[in-house]
Amino acid sequence: MxxxxxxxxxxxxxxxxxxxxxxxxxxxxxDFFAEMHAFMGEPDVLLVASADAPRLYVYSDKDEMVRAEVVEKHVRRVRGLGYTTRVEKFVGSRHVQHARSDPDRYWGAVRETWSEACKRCTRARL
Missing domain, CATH: 1.20.5 (Single alpha-helices involved in coiled-coils or other helix-helix interfaces)
Structure with missing residues (x-):
């Protein structure tokens, strides 16, 4: 804003x-947040319905709505469950402003994650 x-x-x-x-x-x-965190740890939360599907976490050190520590704790938890994760921690950008602060990095991470998901999905169906 x-x-x-x-x-x-x-x-x-x-x-x-x-x-x-x-x-x-x-x-x-x-406890809505506990239920939401549990839900986000389920493999079928994604359309691919596989724990093998890569997950991308984009966040910032300056986000006032979702603190970096909360995202990092969640990432540690899902990695512990065996999920493939990619983390893009931005510095200085506020909530959902990462694409504006560094569009090449942001959209590159999105493209690479989707590309990896498509490869895994194709291999799983073969």
């Missing part, structure tokens, strides 16, 4: 939504 006011308004709206969600989830005994 280009203006400070827009960023503040969006942050306030998401914060309020999170507080409401967290209150309801706590009252119901549901």
């Amino acid at each position: 280009r203006t400070r006011i827009a960023r503040l308004a969006t942050t306030a709206a998401f914060s309020l939504a999170y507080v409401v969600y967290a209150s309801i989830a706590t009252a119901l005994g549901v």
Whole structure:
């Protein structure tokens, strides 16, 4: 977002939504983030439906919405489960701004990951 006011308004709206969600989830005994992390560790979360399908994690040290430590912890967990992962940690770019900060690196990583997934999928079907 280009203006400070827009960023503040969006942050306030998401914060309020999170507080409401967290209150309801706590009252119901549901841990959405734990369930989401477990789901993301399942092999069939991807269309290829294989633990062999490569995963790409793109994140930044300056992301205020998804902290780098959270992504790195998740990557360690899925690697421990045997998943093939690629990590692209950007420096200085904010949430979802990585493609703008370094488009060649970002889109190169996406292309290479998809290319590897297509190769693995083709080999699996042969």
